[in-house]
Amino acid sequence: MAIINEVFTVNTKGNTDVIDISPQIRNIVYNHQLQNAVVFVYAKGSTVSITNIEFEPGLLVDLPEALDNIAPINKSYHHDEMWHHGNGYSHVRASIIGNSLHLPLVDGVLQMGQWQQVVLIDFDNKPRSRQVNVQILY
Numbered sequence: 001m002a003i004i005n006e007v008f009t010v011n012t013k014g015n016t017d018v019i020d021i022s023p024q025i026r027n028i029v030y031n032h033q034l035q036n037a038v039v040f041v042y043a044k045g046s047t048v049s050i051t052n053i054e055f056e057p058g059l060l061v062d063l064p065e066a067l068d069n070i071a072p073i074n075k076s077y078h079h080d081e082m083w084h085h086g087n088g089y090s091h092v093r094a095s096i097i098g099n100s101l102h103l104p105l106v107d108g109v110l111q112m113g114q115w116q117q118v119v120l121i122d123f124d125n126k127p128r129s130r131q132v133n134v135q136i137l138y
Contacts, residue, residue: 004136012122016064020055022117028134035108037138042100044131047090047124049097055117067093090123
C-alpha cells in the first residue's frame with residue numbers, strides 16, 4: 001500500500017463559517033489519476049470540523065442554528081473560566097462533529113452523493129487559517 005499526502009490552507013471568518021472544500025479535495029485526488037483508494041480528510045485544530053452536507057443556503061442557516069441549541073455561544077463554559085478565550089462553545093461543537101472523514105475512490109470516481117459536499121466548519125470566535133490534510137491510501 002502506498003500513501004500520498006497533500007495539504008491546503010483555508011482562510012475562514014470563524015464564528016461557524018461553513019466552507020465547501022470539495023473542489024480542493026477533488027483536484028488533489030483526480031490529479032493523481034488513481035482508480036481505487038481511500039481518501040482521508042483531516043483538519044488540524046480543536047475548534048474546527050470536517051463533515052459533509054448539502055451545501056445550500058437553507059442548510060447553511062439550519063446547521064449553525066441547530067448547533068446553537070446544542071452548544072450556545074452565550075452559555076458559561078468551564079474552558080472559558082480556565083483560559084478566558086470565550087470560545088468554549090467552539091471546542092464543544094468541534095468535538096461533536098469531529099475533524100475528519102473518509103471518502104472511497106472507486107473506479108476513478110470519488111464516492112459522494114449528488115448533493116453531498118465536504119465542508120470545513122470553523123467554530124472559533126475569530127478568523128483563522130486552517131490547514132487541511134488529504135491523505136490518499138492506495
